[in-house]
Amino acid sequence: MQPAIDMSETPPARRGRLPLVLMLVMVIGPMVLATAMYQWRFWVPQERTYHGVLIGNGQSRADLGIEGVADVGWQLLVTAPDGCRGECRQLVYLARQLNIGLGREASRASHALATAGPLDADYEAQLRREYPQLGIHSLDLQRYARSVTPTHEAQLWIVDPLGNLVLRYDSSTPGKAILQDLRLLLKLSRIG
Structure with missing residues (x-):
């Protein structure tokens, strides 16, 4: 069994x-x-943590029509296709204030102006006197028009140390919002 x-x-x-x-x-x-x-x-x-228009397509400064700019770390770039008046001048002032507002991180960023035409002589002298760190570059309107819509407004761009466009702002964006975005980018960045 x-x-x-x-x-x-x-x-x-x-x-x-x-x-x-x-x-x-x-x-x-x-x-x-x-x-x-x-x-x-x-x-x-659906919410986002940035305040500008995110540029996620690999565009660079060269795509905007700005040539010959050495990669200088993070950059606050103001583009003025119709000359630098009114809103453009406010954005140039804002870019400098944002750079100063970074405090101890200010050396990681610079500010620049790219315009299609020559600057008014008085304004250019004022920029040289009051904004000695400001880089002034020429802007190729044809390439700019292919890359940016709308093309006639002055805009502020955050450019990474490799020359890639990251965020775009118009003149109505509050400076505190842009500074918040820039600080976050610098905190998260391992370059520049």
């Missing part, structure tokens, strides 16, 4: 399957969920 088999004990192979299945679900589950969220756009946050 054969001894009776006790069915109350679980075979060792079955006991090992549950932890294996749980580990697979914990590893593969988040990847499947993230892929589904991306594919079908659900549970995607």
Whole structure:
């Protein structure tokens, strides 16, 4: 006569399957969920942490029509396709104030102006006197028009140390918002 088999004990192979299945679900589950969220756009946050227009297409200063600028760290660049008057002058002043507002991080950033035409002689003399660190560059209108819409307004750009455009602001953006964005970029950046 054969001894009776006790069915109350679980075979060792079955006991090992549950932890294996749980580990697979914990590893593969988040990847499947993230892929589904991306594919079908659900549970995607609508808010953002920056205040300008994000430039995420790999554009550089050269694409705007600004040539010959050495990579000098982070840059606050003001573009003025119609000459530098009114809003442009406010943005040039704001770029300098933002650079000063960085405090001990100010050496990581610079400010510059790119304009399509020559500056008014009085204003250029004022810039040389009051803004000695300001870089002044020429702007190629044809290349600028292909890259930027609208093309006639003065705009402020944040450019990374590699020359890539990161964020764009118009003259109505508050300076504190731009400074907040710039500080965050400098904090997160490992370059420049």
